[in-house]
Amino acid sequence: MECDWYKDAVVYQIYPKSFCDSNGDGIGDINGIISKLDYIKDLGINTVWISPCYKSPNADFGYDISDYRDIAPEYGTLDDFKRMLDEMHKRGIRLLMDLVVNHTSDEHEWFIESKKGRDNPYRDYYIWKDPVNGAYPNSWSSGFNESAWEWDESSGQYYLHLFTKKQPDLNWENPKVRQEIEDMVNYWLDMGVDGFRCDVINLISKDFSAKIPDNGPHLHEYLHSLYLNCFEPHNAMTVGEVWGLTPDESLELTSPLAGELSLAFQFEHLSVGRQDGKRFFPCEFDPVKFTDILAKWQYGLNGRGWNALCMENHDQPRCVNRFGSPEKYRRESATMLATLLYGMQGTVFLYEGQECGFINPVFNSYDECLDVETTDAYPYMMKTFGEKEMLRRYSFDSRDCGRIPMSWNGTENAGFTEGKSWIKLNDFRKEVNVETEINADNSVYRYYRNLIKLKKENDILKFGEFCLLNNDGRFVLYERTFEGKKLLVILRFSDTPIEIKKPFEFGKILLSNYSDADIEKETLRLRPYEAMIIEI
Ligand code: TEU
Ligand code: CA
Numbered sequence: 001m002e003c004d005w006y007k008d009a010v011v012y013q014i015y016p017k018s019f020c021d022s023n024g025d026g027i028g029d030i031n032g033i034i035s036k037l038d039y040i041k042d043l044g045i046n047t048v049w050i051s052p053c054y055k056s057p058n059a060d061f062g063y064d065i066s067d068y069r070d071i072a073p074e075y076g077t078l079d080d081f082k083r084m085l086d087e088m089h090k091r092g093i094r095l096l097m098d099l100v101v102n103h104t105s106d107e108h109e110w111f112i113e114s115k116k117g118r119d120n121p122y123r124d125y126y127i128w129k130d131p132v133n134g135a136y137p138n139s140w141s142s143g144f145n146e147s148a149w150e151w152d153e154s155s156g157q158y159y160l161h162l163f164t165k166k167q168p169d170l171n172w173e174n175p176k177v178r179q180e181i182e183d184m185v186n187y188w189l190d191m192g193v194d195g196f197r198c199d200v201i202n203l204i205s206k207d208f209s210a211k212i213p214d215n216g217p218h219l220h221e222y223l224h225s226l227y228l229n230c231f232e233p234h235n236a237m238t239v240g241e242v243w244g245l246t247p248d249e250s251l252e253l254t255s256p257l258a259g260e261l262s263l264a265f266q267f268e269h270l271s272v273g274r275q276d277g278k279r280f281f282p283c284e285f286d287p288v289k290f291t292d293i294l295a296k297w298q299y300g301l302n303g304r305g306w307n308a309l310c311m312e313n314h315d316q317p318r319c320v321n322r323f324g325s326p327e328k329y330r331r332e333s334a335t336m337l338a339t340l341l342y343g344m345q346g347t348v349f350l351y352e353g354q355e356c357g358f359i360n361p362v363f364n365s366y367d368e369c370l371d372v373e374t375t376d377a378y379p380y381m382m383k384t385f386g387e388k389e390m391l392r393r394y395s396f397d398s399r400d401c402g403r404i405p406m407s408w409n410g411t412e413n414a415g416f417t418e419g420k421s422w423i424k425l426n427d428f429r430k431e432v433n434v435e436t437e438i439n440a441d442n443s444v445y446r447y448y449r450n451l452i453k454l455k456k457e458n459d460i461l462k463f464g465e466f467c468l469l470n471n472d473g474r475f476v477l478y479e480r481t482f483e484g485k486k487l488l489v490i491l492r493f494s495d496t497p498i499e500i501k502k503p504f505e506f507g508k509i510l511l512s513n514y515s516d517a518d519i520e521k522e523t524l525r526l527r528p529y530e531a532m533i534i535e536i
Helices: 030-035 037-043 078-090 109-114 175-191 219-234 247-254 287-301 319-323 330-342 372-397 399-403 434-439 444-457 459-463
Strands: 010-014 047-050 067-071 094-099 149-152 157-160 195-198 237-241 263-265 347-351 465-471 476-482 485-491 498-501 508-512 523-526 531-535
Touching: 010 444, 030 037, 030 078, 037 078, 037 444, 067 078, 067 175, 078 094, 094 237, 175 219, 219 247, 247 263, 247 287, 287 330, 287 465, 287 476, 319 330, 319 372, 330 444, 330 485, 330 531, 347 444, 372 399, 434 444, 444 459, 444 508, 459 476, 459 485, 485 523
Parallel strands: 010 047, 010 347, 047 094, 094 195, 195 237, 237 263
Antiparallel strands: 149 157, 465 476, 476 485, 485 531, 498 523, 508 531
C-alpha cells in the first residue's frame, strides 16, 4: 500500500564519533561511515539518522554547534559529507541529520557577537534577562543540574541555557533567528539531505512565567513555518525529540492535519525502572508497566498519527542491560525486546550496535566517563553513593554506556580504530561483536535482519490495527489486524520459563527467537524471553 515514505523507513542511528575511525586518530569519521554502508544496507536499513557532525567545541559532543553549515574537521570535510550522502542514495538509503536549534554553542559567531553588549545587532539572537530582585530571572534549572541562567558581568545580565552554559538558548521570538534557521535547513535539504531528527524541539518556544520551559505558546507557529518553508517543499521526514508528552499532545505536533512534524519520539517507556524517571536512580523494572505504556501509545495514535518506536539512542544505555538479561540471556532478551517493539505499528529506530545485542561496558574508574551529564553529576554521586556504587550506577544507566565505540570484531581495538580510541572500548568486544554476530546461526544480528525484512514486507505489521490481548506478567500477547488478516505477537518478558494453555487455535510461525519453537501442542511452552510472530 502506498504511504508517506516515513512510514516505510527503518532508521539506523549513527553516533559518528563512535562508529568507525578510518584515519587512526581514534575518532569515528565520515570515511569510516562510508566504509560500512554495505553493512547497513545488508541489514535492511533504508534510512540513517546521523547525530551532529557539524563544527562543535564538543562540550556536549556535537550538540553544541558553532557552525551549522560546515562539517567538524575530525569527521572530515563538506565534500566527504556530500560523498557519503551520494553513496547512501546510491544504496537506496536516505539521510536524516540532527537539527539542534534550541541552542547553539557559545563559540558560535552569533553568540560571540551577542555577548559583546546590549546594543549589539546579535544581542536578541539569544535570551538575555536582568536579575529579578538581585537573583535569577526565574527558577528554571538546566538539564544537567546547573542553574539555567549564566551571569555576564560586563553587561549585568543573565543568559538562558537549558543545557550546559556553553549551550546558550536561541531566542526564537526574534524573526531574524527564525529566518536564519529556515535558511540553514533549506541549505541542507537543497543539498539532498532527506530530513531531520529535531533535538528537544518542544523547548524552542518559552513561557518564562511557566514552571518548566517546554511546549511554549508559539511552538506550533514556529514548527508550521518550518513545515511550509522547508520540510513540505522537500517532502522531508522529520522526527521531533520531545520528552513528557501525552499521545494527544504528540498528535498536535505530528498529525498530518497539523503540518508540523512527521513523527515524535515518545520516551515514556524508557523511564520505567528509574525512580521518578531519574537516570542513576534505578528501581525494580516492571515489564507489565513497560508494555502497557507502549500499548497506550499504540492506541493513542491509532488512525490519527504514527509512532516512532525506539529503545536505544545516544542518550540511553543498552536496552538489554535495562530491560533484559545481559549475562544469561543476552541473545534471547535482545531478540524478545526487538520483537515486542517491531511487532507494533510505527517507524522503528535502531541505534548502532543494537542490531547485534551489544551490552553496556563496565566503568572501572571515573575518568572513563566523558559525557557532561555524567561528569556534572559526579560531585553529588560521589558524596551520596561513594565511588564503587557511583560507578555501578554509571555502568548501568549513563549516556556513556551507549557511546562506547562499535565492536566490529573481537580484536584488541575492536576493528574500530588503528589508533587510541577517544573513549574506552567495550569490555565484552571479544564475545559480542559484529563479525561474530554476522557469522553465528541464530544470532541477534540475523534475527534483526529477518525481523526488519518482515516489517518492511508485511502489510499487517506495517498498517495493522493494534490490540493488546494479554499482559499479566505471565506472557504478552497482542494482535495486529489488517484487511481481515491477523498476526499475533506472543512473548515471555521474563528469565524463567512458563507453560500456558495455548491462547489461539491455528497458526504459522513467521519468526521466532528460538530455533525449535513449537506451537502444535495443546499447551504452549514459553522459555526465557521466548518470542514469536504468528500468522493465524
Ligand atoms: O537530549 C535532551 C534530553 O532530553 C536528554 O539529554 C535528557 O535530558 C537526559 O539524557 C536525561 O537524562 C538532547 C540530545 O539527545 C542530547 O544528547 C543533548 O545533550 C541535549 O539534547 C542537548 O542538545
Ligand atoms: Ca578518525
